[in-house]
Amino acid sequence: MNQEPTSDPLEDARQTFVRSWGALGSSWGVSRTMAMVHALLLVTDPPLSTDDVMAELGASRGNANMNLRELVGWGLVRRVVVEGERREYFEAEKDVWTMFCTIARERKRREIEPALALLEACLATTKGLRSGKAKAFHKQLSELAQFVGTANAVLERISASEQSKVIPAILKWLK
Amino acid sequence: MNQEPTSDPLEDARQTFVRSWGALGSSWGVSRTMAMVHALLLVTDPPLSTDDVMAELGASRGNANMNLRELVGWGLVRRVVVEGERREYFEAEKDVWTMFCTIARERKRREIEPALALLEACLATTKGLRSGKAKAFHKQLSELAQFVGTANAVLERISASEQSKVIPAILKWLK
DNA sequence: CGGCACTTCCAGAAAGTATCGAAACTCATG
DNA sequence: CATGAGTTTCGATACTTTCTGGAAGTGCCG
Incomplete structure (x- = not known):
């Protein structure tokens, strides 16, 4: 090049x-x-x-x-x-907000959801285990899963909203 | 491996x-x-x-x-x-929120801020140009810069907050 | 049909990264 | 101050990813 x-x-x-x-x-x-x-x-x-x-x-x-x-x-x-x-x-697509929503949606679909699926799978297979180590593992993963799940939901919600609804709210929150 | x-x-x-x-x-x-x-x-x-x-x-x-x-x-x-x-x-670091804040801060510093700097630099060098093309270029970049700047501020703000202040607010907003 | 103007596919080449293994270094200790 | 456990650095190599250029595909149009 x-x-x-x-x-x-x-x-x-x-x-x-x-x-x-x-x-x-x-x-x-x-x-x-x-x-x-x-x-x-x-x-x-x-x-x-x-x-x-x-x-x-x-x-x-x-x-x-x-x-x-x-x-x-x-x-x-x-x-x-x-x-x-x-x-x-x-x-x-020139509109920056639209672009952001598109990227958010795609990354969610391609990367966050697979990660969640992995976490759920690991949670499922260790569900019944009673040893202390297993409990700790399970707890750590479930905290991670909850966080990733929330992030996923936030992206979902934001990228389904109108720019005019979200940006002003954010700017106000930033104060 | x-x-x-x-x-x-x-x-x-x-x-x-x-x-x-x-x-x-x-x-x-x-x-x-x-x-x-x-x-x-x-x-x-x-x-x-x-x-x-x-x-x-x-x-x-x-x-x-x-x-x-x-x-x-x-x-x-x-x-x-x-x-x-x-x-x-x-x-x-096991705490997921702390982990998130750390990652946010570091990515901000290493990746978002350089991007902003690039945008500002390009904006500065095309500031005075009067041709239509230059105006369009300048406008597109400035919208992008504004968006990235806001995202940067949001990350800054979130990662400087207590988990207990942010998560409930988000969950409430998600409804 | 057959030629044309494009687009897509593909296999090998090149570039870029991650990894290894071993040597060089550090430093508390006997 | 020599030893040796432990850490870091570094050149060579292996692996991935990205890129190229050409061959094959597609479909329009005369």
Whole structure:
């Protein structure tokens, strides 16, 4: 992935943003390129084609295609049809609140729920055990499960709400 | 990393929990082994030595040492001194709320704040630009920055609060 | 149909990380 | 101040994940 030098400050800022956002992505369990593609679409107005993404990021077709597809799978990017064009174009959901809700819902489904399931399973298999060690294990896991369950419910509730209902309440609470 | 077959249901459950938690860790940007070490300490009562961790997870000394050190760095694990023992022992913070606050604070510091800094930097360099494209870019980033900033403040506030103040409020709000 | 304009799949290559094993270091102790 | 238990560091290797480039697929249109 290459970068061309520019002296256009806007282009510089875009590049900086896209690349750095990509780097940050990896600490959140998102691959660099996927984060970069998302960042790119987020700050680009007319929808982009696969080739545009390839060109902007210097990625291969397969890579661009795969990451676009995955972003569509997450619901963060939409395929759009451009009048009189055969090629597919992509645009990101620009509204930050909607984006947050989408991410929350997907992570919940893909990561929190499996974790809960694991905890429940371990709780179930140690339910009947009477030894002190088993009791302690069971108690520790059940506290964890309860916490994760609450977090799950909070995300559920928040991401099903209107931004206009939630944000003001939060800001007020922050005081 | 090996596993020995057991017919002890508690041991089985512990193994299952530790290993699966490790697997889940990777979707949250935590390395498998670090998540496993943490899980292990979380469900183990007497503090463990490096050698215990090595034995339980079948990891090398270097690996165990490195991950223990990193967990101490996150504040999720403490070194403890056992009477009349030269060797160091480790125990995890068991309280789930405290654990959550620690993680929130650390991720905030390591990941959210750098992201905010990036956003601010890009906002600053495009501040004066008057073209339509620049305005759109600036607006998109500033919405993102505002959202991330609010999230940051929320985490700050929550993780500085008492569990007893926050959880009931949340449960009430969930209704 | 057959050509064209795209999209998707796939197997191997490359890059990036985690892990090991062993050597180097630390430091209380005899 | 030599010993040795215990800890840390480090280069080499093994493993995963990500990426590439080309082959195969899809479906529109003349």
